[in-house]
Amino acid sequence: MNNFEFKNPTKIIFGKDTIKKINEEIPADAKVLLLYGGGSIKKNGIYNQVKEALANIDVIEFGGIPANPEYATLLEALEVIKTKNITYLLAVGGGSVIDGTKFLSAAAVYEGKTPWDILQKNIRTEKGMLFGTVLTLPATGSEMNSGAVITRKETKEKLAMGGPGLFPQFSILDPEVVKSIPQRQLANGLADAFTHVLEQYMTYSVDAKLQDRFAESILQTLIEIAPTILNDEFDYKAASNFMWSCTMALNGLIQKGVPTDWAIHAIGHELTALYGIDHARTLAIITESHYKHNFETKKDKLAQYGERVWNITEGNVDDKAQAAIKKTTAFFKSLGIDTKLSDYTSDYEGTAKEIAKRFTDRGWLALGEHQSLSPEKVEKIVEMAY
Amino acid sequence: MNNFEFKNPTKIIFGKDTIKKINEEIPADAKVLLLYGGGSIKKNGIYNQVKEALANIDVIEFGGIPANPEYATLLEALEVIKTKNITYLLAVGGGSVIDGTKFLSAAAVYEGKTPWDILQKNIRTEKGMLFGTVLTLPATGSEMNSGAVITRKETKEKLAMGGPGLFPQFSILDPEVVKSIPQRQLANGLADAFTHVLEQYMTYSVDAKLQDRFAESILQTLIEIAPTILNDEFDYKAASNFMWSCTMALNGLIQKGVPTDWAIHAIGHELTALYGIDHARTLAIITESHYKHNFETKKDKLAQYGERVWNITEGNVDDKAQAAIKKTTAFFKSLGIDTKLSDYTSDYEGTAKEIAKRFTDRGWLALGEHQSLSPEKVEKIVEMAY
Numbered sequence: 001m002n003n004f005e006f007k008n009p010t011k012i013i014f015g016k017d018t019i020k021k022i023n024e025e026i027p028a029d030a031k032v033l034l035l036y037g038g039g040s041i042k043k044n045g046i047y048n049q050v051k052e053a054l055a056n057i058d059v060i061e062f063g064g065i066p067a068n069p070e071y072a073t074l075l076e077a078l079e080v081i082k083t084k085n086i087t088y089l090l091a092v093g094g095g096s097v098i099d100g101t102k103f104l105s106a107a108a109v110y111e112g113k114t115p116w117d118i119l120q121k122n123i124r125t126e127k128g129m130l131f132g133t134v135l136t137l138p139a140t141g142s143e144m145n146s147g148a149v150i151t152r153k154e155t156k157e158k159l160a161m162g163g164p165g166l167f168p169q170f171s172i173l174d175p176e177v178v179k180s181i182p183q184r185q186l187a188n189g190l191a192d193a194f195t196h197v198l199e200q201y202m203t204y205s206v207d208a209k210l211q212d213r214f215a216e217s218i219l220q221t222l223i224e225i226a227p228t229i230l231n232d233e234f235d236y237k238a239a240s241n242f243m244w245s246c247t248m249a250l251n252g253l254i255q256k257g258v259p260t261d262w263a264i265h266a267i268g269h270e271l272t273a274l275y276g277i278d279h280a281r282t283l284a285i286i287t288e289s290h291y292k293h294n295f296e297t298k299k300d301k302l303a304q305y306g307e308r309v310w311n312i313t314e315g316n317v318d319d320k321a322q323a324a325i326k327k328t329t330a331f332f333k334s335l336g337i338d339t340k341l342s343d344y345t346s347d348y349e350g351t352a353k354e355i356a357k358r359f360t361d362r363g364w365l366a367l368g369e370h371q372s373l374s375p376e377k378v379e380k381i382v383e384m385a386y
Numbered sequence: 387m388n389n390f391e392f393k394n395p396t397k398i399i400f401g402k403d404t405i406k407k408i409n410e411e412i413p414a415d416a417k418v419l420l421l422y423g424g425g426s427i428k429k430n431g432i433y434n435q436v437k438e439a440l441a442n443i444d445v446i447e448f449g450g451i452p453a454n455p456e457y458a459t460l461l462e463a464l465e466v467i468k469t470k471n472i473t474y475l476l477a478v479g480g481g482s483v484i485d486g487t488k489f490l491s492a493a494a495v496y497e498g499k500t501p502w503d504i505l506q507k508n509i510r511t512e513k514g515m516l517f518g519t520v521l522t523l524p525a526t527g528s529e530m531n532s533g534a535v536i537t538r539k540e541t542k543e544k545l546a547m548g549g550p551g552l553f554p555q556f557s558i559l560d561p562e563v564v565k566s567i568p569q570r571q572l573a574n575g576l577a578d579a580f581t582h583v584l585e586q587y588m589t590y591s592v593d594a595k596l597q598d599r600f601a602e603s604i605l606q607t608l609i610e611i612a613p614t615i616l617n618d619e620f621d622y623k624a625a626s627n628f629m630w631s632c633t634m635a636l637n638g639l640i641q642k643g644v645p646t647d648w649a650i651h652a653i654g655h656e657l658t659a660l661y662g663i664d665h666a667r668t669l670a671i672i673t674e675s676h677y678k679h680n681f682e683t684k685k686d687k688l689a690q691y692g693e694r695v696w697n698i699t700e701g702n703v704d705d706k707a708q709a710a711i712k713k714t715t716a717f718f719k720s721l722g723i724d725t726k727l728s729d730y731t732s733d734y735e736g737t738a739k740e741i742a743k744r745f746t747d748r749g750w751l752a753l754g755e756h757q758s759l760s761p762e763k764v765e766k767i768v769e770m771a772y
Contacts (some may be wrong), residue, residue: 001400001401001623001626001627001630002401003400003401003402003404004398004401004402005399005400006397006398006567007395007397008394008395009393009394009395011391011392011393012390012391012392012393013391014387014389014391014642014643015388015389015643016388016389017389018389147445207626207627208626208627209606209610209627209629210604210607210630210631210634211605213602213606214600215594216603217600217602217603220595220599221595223598224595225595237387237593240387240593240643241387241594241595241596244387244643245595245596253663256400257400257401257630284654333657367405373599
């Protein structure tokens, strides 16, 4: 096991009818900016629950934060924070709204002139403006971590930020919200959380037995509940397991003491940038070819995953590892998610070269857990995913 | 899954050569009281490492905190805190030293006249004096939770305390410390952590799939590493897994959203009080008869545990559950831990009645996850453990 440090101070409030607890968490004298996305919370009743809980608190609203939270929109919110003397932020939404709120938490206290520097210069936030979240879409884990990804359309950039000051003070996870999520987004959430775990697990063994088993536990749970989640009939128990699994998949715990990969995400982000493919689906496109291309360095872990998660018992390590890759692809397909780039666009020729070039231009010359994935190898992986 | 709240702000610093990091965690202007136990840290080199890390910090020492931390001793330490204007506490030890330090953290800021009230009246500490820990004995999980158990000899009381203000600010977990731990204490640590998990798991299903699998992960890891831990030759990898498993077994995570039992601990504490049997060994004495006596309400979970943790495939639910109990007893024995009261004392007649009476006198009329374990049932369980 590698040395590690772990601290996660976010308070999770989990369960039925918990949205009303917001008012116990936000100071009574706070001036709150309530942030949300495209307005689905007004249709599904969550907005009303939140407003009711905030009845005795001074609140201003800012809606319209888009998927892949956009810098220009966030600057408008930042203006509101400054002119209206906001002291506390409340994100009601999925990963995009929460990530956008983290940027605002950092930018609100940032003393430099250009908030974009927080992303461009990778400035860690030690103490941001306090914020809480009400999660409406299980997937990204942003509700219990301190990272965010922000997009800037004008420069076609998508950059990450973070710091110990960007953990939510509290996050409310009411599985009832799953009821109104469209099936496409449910499938995306399942695939996203599944791949988050894979990125922190499918590397090489450092004999971190408990981390391995925790990662396998999340994968097993997601596999077990997926059919029920995608069923038309809402199931509270399955929704609870879905929600908690997504949070645990990326709250820092399972990555501690082990090598991590994250190449699938790095490549996948480019497919979103080039073709606008849903983030989770880009991961499903890249996973198989990434594992096939890096088979020799990942096969021991792939075989362990095959044995423990998919109950594969036949064959040697190579056989089990190959079978495990097949099972993974089949899992994505069972969610209704296609796994080849050509399933999404006919204009895929040249994509591999384009992405490899972007990586080279950016100086990304060594991705993956061994820091051995060159742009040439990335090109090959993307080609294999056509 | 039941509703739950979860917040654990302790910073874990895990790995080789991490003791020197103390000085990055304690404010430079702090006046520190360094607390430890019987002095074994002076023999194994940990004391020197700690002192070196504290070279530039103002430190006063207080050694001699006994196993089952004793109120009278702690009052002496409290006197030092007050007269020497201590501002920060540092526990270097196992669960007893850390628990004692938690009491001091609470008592140092307590405004009432009698610190015992914190225990007697179960006063929760919202904000205690800040403290950190250097763990020298993996077992109790106290390094990453906010609870403590304090003993008062003069009144033969052993009472629990806690509160959100009693999480350590940081805990340093260097697996190298396992090297110098006597085998008896290693066995106790393994049994203690194992039973901590059982108490939070072996109840009835609320379909909390991830919590179940996390609990099973810890059990599987402890089983897998136990022989290596008890081997004379020190193994850093096994020690790492041992240490992290003990912490995760009782840092609050696996109990969230599920019913918990804790009757084994409640009964076991009495055996320590009556016969001075090591805490972990009292748990091993009670477990089998507790599960046999409550077989009907626990058998589904026992069977699941049998299947997933012990790979029991034969028979129906009853068969698997029975086999799982046998495997548990065999596991304790594999640690060199006897599982019958008569293995520890010939003077056991009347123990069951005595313990039942103590429970009745204390008003403990309904233990266990169903709150259905009456003193009469406790009497039966203890008898079965003779």
